[in-house]
Amino acid sequence: MPKFEKSGLCLDYELRKSEKAKNARIDVGVGVVRVVIPEKSVLDPERFLDENLDWILSKKREYDKHLDRLPERVFEDGETIPFLGKNREIRIIDGNSHELKQKYILIAKRYIGEKSIKDKVRDLLKKEAKREIKEQVKQFSKKIEGNYNKIFIRNQKTKWGSCSSRDNLSFNWRICLGPKKVLDYVVAHELTHLKHRKHDRQFWEELERIYPDYREGYEWLKKRSHELVYSKEEYLNRK
Ligand SMILES: [Zn+2]
Known part of the structure; x- marks a missing residue:
């Protein structure tokens, strides 16, 4: 260089x-x-x-x-990672499967080696994020007249969600590293785009109708989205 x-x-x-x-x-x-x-x-x-x-x-x-x-996370037994507003402690266990609990991220020791703890934790959190996001989409879509097509879970650097012209919804799994209100806001926001494509007055009114507390998640993202970085190294190495 x-x-x-x-x-x-x-x-x-x-x-x-x-x-x-x-x-x-x-x-x-x-x-x-x-x-x-x-x-x-x-x-x-x-x-x-x-x-x-x-x-x-x-x-x-x-x-x-x-x-x-940016958060300095360490991916080791005993370290904590936030997920939906709760800090969960990584525990390396003897079992056969990985599991996300209220307080713990359980990772089966026998599978470490083929992939690092960091990769294993990411895989598990991403899978859980996908489930949570789909569940929230289901909840909020009851309140909005509009049908979505497909849901994609992605890992973009700074984009949290999008709604395509073909009504496909995309979400960044890392929104689940923040509190629940961030997940709710991003999901409600993208679903609102099924009715209003632009961020005009009608858009924000409709968003408020389906999710009156949306401002809390919105403000959190504005101030603290750097906390949604999973790993600093990964973030810096991506173009
Ligand atoms: Zn938007």
């Missing part, structure tokens, strides 16, 4: 030549500064960085602050 250096400052950056790009640009993301230059351009990337240095540094500070707030 090339380095840009100036008066004591040292900045790693990626350089990419792009056929599609019309103009040169700089992308600053979590842990990355990337200079994108049109294929045939003769622009000097270092000079371009220099010209935009103040902007890059302020962006970078924002992201560093964000990084500091």
